[in-house]
Amino acid sequence: MITLTHYLVLSALLFGLGLYAVLSRRNAVAMLMGIELMLNAANINLVAFNKYAAPGAMQGQIFALIVITLAACEAAVGLALILAAYRRFETTYVDDLSLMKW
Amino acid sequence: MTGEAIAFYVLAAITLASGIVVVTSPNLVHSAVALIPALLGVTGVYILLDAEFLAGIQVLIYAGGITVLILFVIMLTEGGTGLRVRQRNEQGPIAAAVSAAVAALFIALAGRTPWAHGAGTLPSYTPGAIGQSFLGPNLLLFEGTSVVLLVTLVGAIMIARKEDGA
Numbered sequence: 001m002i003t004l005t006h007y008l009v010l011s012a013l014l015f016g017l018g019l020y021a022v023l024s025r026r027n028a029v030a031m032l033m034g035i036e037l038m039l040n041a042a043n044i045n046l047v048a049f050n051k052y053a054a055p056g057a058m059q060g061q062i063f064a065l066i067v068i069t070l071a072a073c074e075a076a077v078g079l080a081l082i083l084a085a086y087r088r089f090e091t092t093y094v095d096d097l098s099l100m101k102w
Numbered sequence: 103m104t105g106e107a108i109a110f111y112v113l114a115a116i117t118l119a120s121g122i123v124v125v126t127s128p129n130l131v132h133s134a135v136a137l138i139p140a141l142l143g144v145t146g147v148y149i150l151l152d153a154e155f156l157a158g159i160q161v162l163i164y165a166g167g168i169t170v171l172i173l174f175v176i177m178l179t180e181g182g183t184g185l186r187v188r189q190r191n192e193q194g195p196i197a198a199a200v201s202a203a204v205a206a207l208f209i210a211l212a213g214r215t216p217w218a219h220g221a222g223t224l225p226s227y228t229p230g231a232i233g234q235s236f237l238g239p240n241l242l243l244f245e246g247t248s249v250v251l252l253v254t255l256v257g258a259i260m261i262a263r264k265e266d267g268a
Contacts, residue, residue, distance in 0.1 A: 001104070001106075001107070002106050002107055002110045002150070004212075004217050005212050005213055005217075006110060007147070007151070008208070008209075008212035009209050009212060009213075010114045010117070010118075010147070011208075012204075012205045012208035012209045012212065013118055013205055013209075014117060014118065014121055014144075015204070015205060015208065016201040016202060016204055016205030016208075017118070017121040017122065017124070017125050017201070018121075018125075019197075019200070019201040019204060019205075020125055020197050020198060020201035021124065021125040023193060023196075023197030023200060023201065024190045024191060024193060024194045024197035024198070025125075025189065025190060025191075026187075026188065026189055026190060026191050027130060027187075027189060029130060029134075029172060029175055029176055029179070030130060030133055030189065032172065033124055033133055033134065033137055033172060034124075034125065036137065036141075036164070036168060037121055037124065037125075037137075037140065040140075040141065040144045040164075043144070043156075044144060044147055044148075047147075047148055047151045047153045047156060048151055050151070050153070050224075051151045051152060051153075051224060052217065052219065052220075053217055053218055053219065053220050054220040054222070055220055055221075055222045055223050055224045056220060056221060056222020056223070057220075057222075058225070058228070058231050058232055058235045059235075061153050061155070061156055061228065061232060062232060062235055062236065062240055062243070064153070064156055065156060065159060065232070066243060066247055068156075068159055068160065068163055068164065069163075069247050069250075069251065070247070070250065071163075071164070071168070072163050072167060072168060073250055073251060073254035075168045075171055075172070076171065076254055076255075076258045077254055077257055077258050077261065079171055079172065079174075079175045079258075079262075080257070080258040080259075080261040080262035081261055082175055082179070083175060083178065083179070083261075083262050084261050084262060086178075086179045087264070092179045093187070095191060
């Protein structure tokens with residue numbers, strides 16, 4: 001029998017993986033991939049609560065859809081920023097991108 | 103063990119195993135490609151949770167769109183696969199400890215909290231219910247998201263555009 005707790009544990013582990021990528025990776029693209037994993041963990045939580053805690057309402061799935069949309073926005077703008085930074089500084093490694101102004 | 107349990111454990115194993123590859127692989131292209139099975143595993147979890155419409159959107163946007171975008175940027179920047187460059191900073195052990203602590207905290211909280219069981223049942227046809235909800239009680243949310251999408255489109259083009267002489 002799969003309960004709500006199973007999904008919450010899966011989501012917590014996925015979130016931990018994403019957090020580790022964001023904290024330990026040097027490449028900005030790899031950090032973005034970690035953020036995607038964390039957003040997916042949050043989405044699993046939203047949909048699981050929708051099914052187990054409030055099955056009559058659709059709010060969990062609605063919020064998950066909004067999160068997916070905003071994740072697409074975040075990926076587009078984030079990757080555009082990485083490209084712009086790469087054009088100016090010729091690196092995508094965040095510990096080399098230490099200047100606020102060139 | 104029921105079919106649901108088997109499906110859940112298989113999907114969780116796929117998701118977490120590919121997630122570990124995403125996080126640890128020294129080759130950036132391997133990371134980006136491993137993101138696809140991780141996201142498809144999450145898609146399977148959505149189907150287990152009776153969110154079929156969300157599963158379709160996940161495949162379209164995440165597995166189809168975002169991973170391709172990430173692969174494009176990896177190819178466009180000079181590092182390429184990044185095999186010749188050190189991929190992690192000096193904070194690896196601290197990062198691992200913090201992530202493990204956060205995950206353990208979440209798991210402990212999820213296990214200890216007595217979750218309420220709400221009344222009602224999921225609608226049998228979720229896409230219809232989602233559409234009704236988006237054009238009914240959640241109309242403002244819907245319109246706000248469309249504005250954010252438009253601003254993102256313009257902003258991404260503005261930021262990524264080649265500047266003359268700069």
